[in-house]
Amino acid sequence: MSLILPVPDTLPAPLQSAADRLALAARSPATLRAYRTDWDAFVTWCRTQNVMPLPAQPETVAAWVASRLEQGRKAATLARGVAAVSCAHEMAGFESFSRSRIVQDALRGMRRTLGTAPSRKAPVTVAFMRHMLAAQPDTLIGLRNRALLALGFAGALRRSELVALDVEDLVLQEGGALLSIRRSKTDPDGAGQTIGILNGSTIRALDHLSAWCETAGITSGLLFRSVDRHGRVRGSLSDRSVARIIKTAAEIVGLDPERFSGHSLRAGFITSGAETGADALLIAETSRHKSLDVLRHYVRHASLLKVHAGQRFL
Incomplete structure (x- = not known):
């Protein structure tokens, strides 16, 4: 039994x-x-x-x-x-x-x-980015914001990815650097992704990063940190802080801050790439889009007037 x-x-x-x-x-x-x-x-x-x-x-x-x-x-x-x-x-x-x-x-x-159409914020395109970087003051907060804006744009990074970066995630190479993103929205299990960051001649993300780290005395640990009103480097930044930095940078150069968000740096890289005719697959290597359907929206929007069916007869 x-x-x-x-x-x-x-x-x-x-x-x-x-x-x-x-x-x-x-x-x-x-x-x-x-x-x-x-x-x-x-x-x-x-x-x-x-x-x-x-x-x-x-x-x-x-x-x-x-x-x-x-x-x-x-x-x-x-x-x-x-x-x-x-x-x-x-x-x-x-x-x-x-x-x-x-x-x-x-x-x-x-x-x-x-309706179901998403409300999209404006991208920080390369033209806007140049003005935002130039308008940042040469204070410790200004140096940090300049580095954050430039790297976020150059790497098509999400705000959550920016605040999670460590100094050790960036490995300098000739002409640029390799950036390891340990975890992201599309990689919740933490398999890790690596992208290339070009210093370039316009945005110069790596130069701005070097200036920030050297002035702030950051040699390891979190790459971007808060700075108090006395100019002292403190702890981690929140992803909401990134959105505020972007909005403030937009307002300084005369743009409507409500049009921009924490996603505007990522959208700006993709849009700028599409506007200059960069191949969608190359853009996706940096943006890490798993589906080109999402990426296609940016490419299509940037090309609406450049490649038009009525170009030869209208």
Whole structure:
């Protein structure tokens, strides 16, 4: 006679906690920060409506989407909010809203109302970049910002990649350097990617980096660091700081800072490459796009008037 033990409905607490940590680790730090913000917003809204946030009813989540839509939130923000609420429910052992018809109908209605075209920020093209670099003061903060802007542009880097760079990630070569990117949005498992950085004669990213590191006394560890108001080099920069640096640099040269974002350096390299006729595959070697479909948008936009079907008869 064999003894069959009953299977418990839930995992023991230590195992469940470990499983939850792994589930959270599958998401990027930026996503988790956004999820926490969205979840806090949802809880606050539920309290004002005197309804239960956890577990929430599908009708509650749909009503929250509708209220945020009235506040002028973007489609991507609304969809991310629902994902955050679903994640919180899954972590707490409740059913998510991924299959809820009521919630999915609310999201579809939102997309029909707002449209699905992404709101794209302006790229910092090479012409803008030259002015931004020239306008930076010769202070410690100015040297850092100049180096950050130039390297972000020359490497088509994301803001999260910029703030994670160490001095050891850059290996100088004749005419440029090899830059190792240990982890990125498209490489969440940390396999690592290496790109080439040209110093060039216009942007001179490596020259600006050398000036920053030498003045700041940085020989190892984090490449870009915060600087306090007394000119003392401190700890790490946040990826939001990169966005602020870009916006401020744009404003200094007379551009509308609201048109630019942390993505503008990366978009600027790709757009500038497309405008000068660089091969898409060569651009992708630096930008590390896995799919050329995304890259094709930039190339097509830059070529709309240069290569036109009506060029010979209009």
